[in-house]
Amino acid sequence: MALYEPDRSQYPVKKPDGTLDIDLSSGKYLKLWQGPQHPGITGNMSLELTVCGDEVVDCQTHVGYLHRGFEKLMERRTYIQCFPIVCRICVPEPDFNEYCYAAAVEELSGIKSPRRADWIRTLILEMGRINSYMMYLGGQAGSLGMGVIGQWTTYVRDLMLDRFEELTGARIYHMFILPGGVRDGLPEGFEKRMEETLREIESTMKDVYEAMFCNAVFKKRAIGLGYIDPTLIDPYGVTGPTARAAGVAKDVRKDFPYLVYPELDFEPVTGKDSDAFTRADVRRRDVLLSIDLIRQILDKMPHDGPLMAKIPNVLHWKVPRGETYIRAECSRGEYGYYLVSDGSGYPRRVNVRGPSYTHAVALLERLIINVNIADVAGLMVSLHTYPPEIER
Amino acid sequence: MQFDWMKIPYSLLTLFIVINFGYLLNSFIAKIAARVGRRRGIPIWQTYIDVVKNYGLRTSITHGVMFYLGPVFRLSGGVGLLLFVPSIYGSYLFSNLSFAGDLILALYFVFFGTLGMALGAAESGHPYSAIGITRGLSQVTAAELPFALAIFSVALQYQTLSVTDIVAAQQGGILHWTLFTNPLAVVAAMLSFLGSMMRPPFDVVLAPQEIPIGPPTEYHSSYLALMQTNRAIFPIAKIVIYMNLFFGGATNWPVFFLKVFLIYMWSVFVGVAFPRFRVDQSIRWFLIWAVPIGVLSIVLV
Numbered sequence: 241m242a243l244y245e246p247d248r249s250q251y252p253v254k255k256p257d258g259t260l261d262i263d264l265s266s267g268k269y270l271k272l273w274q275g276p277q278h279p280g281i282t283g284n285m286s287l288e289l290t291v292c293g294d295e296v297v298d299c300q301t302h303v304g305y306l307h308r309g310f311e312k313l314m315e316r317r318t319y320i321q322c323f324p325i326v327c328r329i330c331v332p333e334p335d336f337n338e339y340c341y342a343a344a345v346e347e348l349s350g351i352k353s354p355r356r357a358d359w360i361r362t363l364i365l366e367m368g369r370i371n372s373y374m375m376y377l378g379g380q381a382g383s384l385g386m387g388v389i390g391q392w393t394t395y396v397r398d399l400m401l402d403r404f405e406e407l408t409g410a411r412i413y414h415m416f417i418l419p420g421g422v423r424d425g426l427p428e429g430f431e432k433r434m435e436e437t438l439r440e441i442e443s444t445m446k447d448v449y450e451a452m453f454c455n456a457v458f459k460k461r462a463i464g465l466g467y468i469d470p471t472l473i474d475p476y477g478v479t480g481p482t483a484r485a486a487g488v489a490k491d492v493r494k495d496f497p498y499l500v501y502p503e504l505d506f507e508p509v510t511g512k513d514s515d516a517f518t519r520a521d522v523r524r525r526d527v528l529l530s531i532d533l534i535r536q537i538l539d540k541m542p543h544d545g546p547l548m549a550k551i552p553n554v555l556h557w558k559v560p561r562g563e564t565y566i567r568a569e570c571s572r573g574e575y576g577y578y579l580v581s582d583g584s585g586y587p588r589r590v591n592v593r594g595p596s597y598t599h600a601v602a603l604l605e606r607l608i609i610n611v612n613i614a615d616v617a618g619l620m621v622s623l624h625t626y627p628p629e630i631e632r
Numbered sequence: 633m634q635f636d637w638m639k640i641p642y643s644l645l646t647l648f649i650v651i652n653f654g655y656l657l658n659s660f661i662a663k664i665a666a667r668v669g670r671r672r673g674i675p676i677w678q679t680y681i682d683v684v685k686n687y688g689l690r691t692s693i694t695h696g697v698m699f700y701l702g703p704v705f706r707l708s709g710g711v712g713l714l715l716f717v718p719s720i721y722g723s724y725l726f727s728n729l730s731f732a733g734d735l736i737l738a739l740y741f742v743f744f745g746t747l748g749m750a751l752g753a754a755e756s757g758h759p760y761s762a763i764g765i766t767r768g769l770s771q772v773t774a775a776e777l778p779f780a781l782a783i784f785s786v787a788l789q790y791q792t793l794s795v796t797d798i799v800a801a802q803q804g805g806i807l808h809w810t811l812f813t814n815p816l817a818v819v820a821a822m823l824s825f826l827g828s829m830m831r832p833p834f835d836v837v838l839a840p841q842e843i844p845i846g847p848p849t850e851y852h853s854s855y856l857a858l859m860q861t862n863r864a865i866f867p868i869a870k871i872v873i874y875m876n877l878f879f880g881g882a883t884n885w886p887v888f889f890l891k892v893f894l895i896y897m898w899s900v901f902v903g904v905a906f907p908r909f910r911v912d913q914s915i916r917w918f919l920i921w922a923v924p925i926g927v928l929s930i931v932l933v
Contacts, residue, residue: 272759280841294911383841385832385908391669457833457906460913613763614910617841 252297260298262290269297272613276305280383280617283627285600287620291613299608301601303631310632314590319345319419320554322587327413329592329632333372335364336570337592338417340577343498344566345419348559348581349551356545357421362499363537364407364416365568366530370441371400372571373527376624380520381452383617384461389452396444399437406430421548431538438531445527453521462517466607466619470514476606477598480573481522482623486514492569504536516622523571523624558585572596572624594629601630642725643715647865650714653889654864655679661900668904679860686857695756695850702752703851703858709745710866713738717872720888721799721881735783735793738873742828745866746772753847764846767911768837774918775827775834781926782821786877788933789814795873799881809880814933818878820926822898825874827918829867829896831903836911871895 251268252260262269275286284305290298310329314322326341327334339361346353353361374397378390401411406427408414416423452458468478470486483490491508493501509525511518551557561583567576573595580589604623611619659679666673716737720726750769753761787793789810790801802808811818827834838845848859875881875891882888909917 270759270762272763279844381907385835385839385841386906388665388669388904391666391671395670451905455906457909461907461910612910612912614836614839614842614908 251292260290262298264290268292274616275302280620282379282600282621282625285627285630287604287608287616289608289613289616294612294614296608296611296613296616299605301605303601303627306628307631311590311592314587316586318555318585319557319559319587322590323418324413324415326592327415329628330570330594330626331412331628332375332626333368333571334413335368335417336568336575337577338415339365339499340566340568340575341579341590342417342419343568344564344577344579345559346549347564347566348562348579349419349557350560351420351549351551353421353549354546356425356542357547357549358499359537359541360422360425360547361417362501362504363534363541364404364414364422365499365570366533366537367400367404369571370527370530370534371397371404373523373530374400374441376523376571376621377448377452377520377527379621380462380516380618381458383621384458386452386455386458389448392444392447396437396441399440403430403434403437406433418548420551421546423547425543425547426541434534434538438534441527442531445524449524453517453524459517461615461618462520462622463513463515465516465615466519466611466622468514468603468607472603472606476603478573478603479595479598480569480571480624481509481526482519482573482595482599484508485511485519485522487512490574492567492574496567498566498568500537500540503540504533506533506536516618519622519624526571556585558583559587567593570595572599572626592629592632594626594632596625596627596629599623600625600627639725639727639729643728646719646726646728647711647714649885650719650868651861651864653892654868655683657868657893657896658864661896664900665904679864683857683860686852686860687854689853689857691853691855699752699755699850700855702749702755703855703862705748705752706745707858707862707865709741709743709748710862710869712744713741714865714869714872716741717869717876718796718799719872719882720884721796721803721876722883727796730796731794734795735787735798738795739780739783742776742870743772745862749847753850756850758849760843760845760849761847763843764837764839764849767839767843768847770911771827771834771836771914771918774915775824775922777824778820778918778922778926779824779828781923781930782817782824783877785814785817785820785926785929785933786810788930789817795876799876802880806880810878811880814929816925816929816932820922820929821874821878823922823925824918825870825895826899826902827914828870829899829903831899833902833906833909834914835903835908836914839908842908867896868892 252262255261270291272289272291273286274289275281276284286302288300289296310325313325326337329337374393378393381389404414405411408416468486470488473483473486473488479490487510489508489510494508506529509522509529511522559581561581563580565576565578567574576593578591579587582588659674659676663673715728716730716734718727718730750765753765790798830838871892874895879891882891
């Protein structure tokens with residue numbers, strides 16, 4: 241039971257045009273910037289908060305601190321020159337950009353990637369998903385003041401980066417999924433070392449469960465925080481674990497199967513309480529699901545066969561006129577690439593649909609009202625957003 | 633009353649020992665937190681490097697006189713608290729400047745630094761400083777309440793307000809410690825202790841992810857170094873009070889170091905295991921759990 245319930249019925253008053261009447265000189269309100277340099281903000285964006293006491297009464301999100309114009313850059317580059325650009329759009333989980341871009345180019349060009357390449361692509365996407373969730377779990381605990389979880393998850397993420405380095409030659413930007421296939425097969429003994437890494441992650445996830453999800457203070461902070469009504473899921477374009485935590489079982493891997501997901505045995509992880517705690521728990525269980533999927537992939541994957549389809553000379557590659565939309569399920573929700581070709585050697589238009597665009601702008605601005613200043617960071621992290629996706 | 637001037641150099645020696653012990657302890661605690669996080673952690677001498685570097689820096693901006701006096705008040709609170717409480721029981725020279733009724737003065741010094749810092753940080757004009765001060769003053773009121781109740785309980789039990797006399801009453805064996813003779817007061821005080829150490833789950837004042845980092849947001853250079861020095865002195869000075877009131881005091885320096893370390897570890901242990909409360913949750917926690925225990929300890933005495 242709350243000892244004190246603030247009365248917000250009198251102020252801020254709504255003007256006829258729907259905006260709030262906030263007079264900063266009245267002394268009732270304080271303007272507070274959270275970001276772009278702020279430990280409680282996820283990446284290069286900022287929140288312009290208006291607070292009354294400890295509660296947020298208005299919020300404006302601001303992006304633009306990282307604008308590199310990825311989409312426009314691609315319109316001035318050949319198809320193969322775009323390939324090393326796309327992974328930069330999402331640093332913690334770049335592989336979905338590589339896959340969606342490659343699949344879009346393949347579809348317009350009528351190229352079918354080899355079967356073995358599809359298995360390796362699926363493996364990479366699941367490895368990237370685990371990496372992204374490791375960053376999220378550390379961030380979610382850290383945003384509520386528990387730094388130790390982030391140190392544990394950073395360690396196991398580093399182990400997974402070792403596997404990425406072994407497979408692709410790079411730790412962060414892998415540039416491994418090319419239009420037409422993948423650059424290489426699995427190195428000798430990769431399966432054994434991956435199994436060791438998976439076991440280490442499982443062990444850490446047990447510790448994370450006990451230290452974080454069974455923690456009375458974490459529960460007190462996260463349960464009930466940032467409740468998303470299931471009726472808002474579609475109007476706000478909410479996807480991924482954020483939607484699944486509300487009981488809406490949206491998962492592109494099941495709804496629009498791609499790569500080898502139809503051959504894998506899994507069910508999307510869902511929750512029902514739709515608050516920050518449930519979202520964290522859905523993502524924790526999603527890590528365990530990804531571990532299981534990686535084991536299935538390594539078990540069923542063909543060990544020989546081509547890795548690249550025959551593609552045109554990349555210096556003179558002209559993609560036939562047309563347009564397509566390719567989607568995939570990343571750790572934050574639906575990731576999509578809308579690609580338009582006018583038949584030349586350059587993309588006419590590329591539009592990247594990152595889930596952060598809807599989650600970190602419209603949804604956050606709605607959820608943050610009446611939230612305590614102390615919970616702003618926890619709420620924002622619970623939506624799992626990466627600002628480069630917003631200003632691509 | 634004849635004042636022994638020889639107490640002054642010995643008090644300064646106490647200060648010197650405590651500052652160095654505090655620096656080492658801060659590094660050691662950072663190392664423990666790192667080990668819990670499966671990291672190697674900072675070198676044990678890192679605090680010295682940080683402090684020396686910051687003392688060597690000069691500011692080129694101004695926020696007004698009170699802003700610069702804030703860390704001075706804070707440090708005065710820490711030094712005053714340490715010097716008016718006996719460090720080593722039975723040692724005439726290391727009893728510092730303690731006197732009859734010093735418990736009241738010690739309580740005053742616990743608050744003095746906080747209030748001085750609040751004035752200084754408010755002058756900076758940074759909203760995070762203002763929010764941090766509000767949080768700090770709200771929480772310190774709730775957190776110090778069970779401590780004050782525990783002190784009343786102990787003062788009633790021993791019929792004195794002199795820290796030296798309270799330590800004397802606990803001599804003669806471990807079972808004479810207040811921990812065993814008045815356990816409820818000790819429980820109330822140790823819960824309050826968690827709230828005063830600025831570690832999770834009660835580090836709402838600094839809260840890096842929320843109001844980075846509260847009152848000291850604008851502090852830098854040698855003023856920050858003054859606060860770092862205070863962070864070495866103040867926790868130990870508070871622990872010396874706890875040690876004297878509840879854990880039999882210390883009769884020599886090795887016992888002093890051991891007891892201060894163990895009492896400090898109580899907050900470190902809790903700190904690495906829990907996230908942070910919101911300020912309203914924190915206040916509620918003290919009022920619901922710690923204050924009733926403190927009241928009960930008075931009733932039973």
